[in-house]
Amino acid sequence: MSKITGQCLCGAVTYSTESEPLRMAQCHCKACQRASGTGHMSLAFFKEEDVAITGTFSEFASVADSGNENIRGFCGTCGARLFGRNSARAGVMAVAVGTADDNSWFSPQVIVYNKDKPAWDCMDGELTSFDEMPPPPK
Numbered sequence: 001m002s003k004i005t006g007q008c009l010c011g012a013v014t015y016s017t018e019s020e021p022l023r024m025a026q027c028h029c030k031a032c033q034r035a036s037g038t039g040h041m042s043l044a045f046f047k048e049e050d051v052a053i054t055g056t057f058s059e060f061a062s063v064a065d066s067g068n069e070n071i072r073g074f075c076g077t078c079g080a081r082l083f084g085r086n087s088a089r090a091g092v093m094a095v096a097v098g099t100a101d102d103n104s105w106f107s108p109q110v111i112v113y114n115k116d117k118p119a120w121d122c123m124d125g126e127l128t129s130f131d132e133m134p135p136p137p138k
């Protein structure tokens with residue numbers, strides 16, 4: 001994969017990575033629905049150290065039903081959702097793929113929190129899905 005670059009809506013925050021995603025997923029949990037204002041978040045996970053970020057973003061922490069802290073990063077100016085971190089997975093960060101300049105490389109491997117998926121948010125029925133959050137891959 002070539003370099004991935006992206007930015008928030010106003011352009012104050014940008015990021016880039018030359019790494020392959022560790023994992024690609026779509027999450028329908030209620031927190032992702034509230035944070036995104038839509039039916040799911042499309043997320044690519046990278047090693048935190050492999051993603052270069054410019055600009056200042058804000059963070060909001062909430063507690064997931066697993067008891068882990070989920071920290072969502074967003075642009076304080078335009079409100080675009082950019083990044084995510086979870087206290088259960090130190091050193092790993094999620095990138096909200098809609099913010100990538102080209103996101104045609106995204107190919108979700110799993111759907112998580114399928115139990116919260118709204119009926120109107122149509123997904124590929126062939127994809128592996130989990131009612132909640134599966135254990136992290138080895």
Ligand SMILES: [Zn+2]
Binds near residue numbers: 009010077079
């Ligand atoms: Zn912005």
Ligand SMILES: [Zn+2]
Binds near residue numbers: 027028030031113
């Ligand atoms: Zn979620």
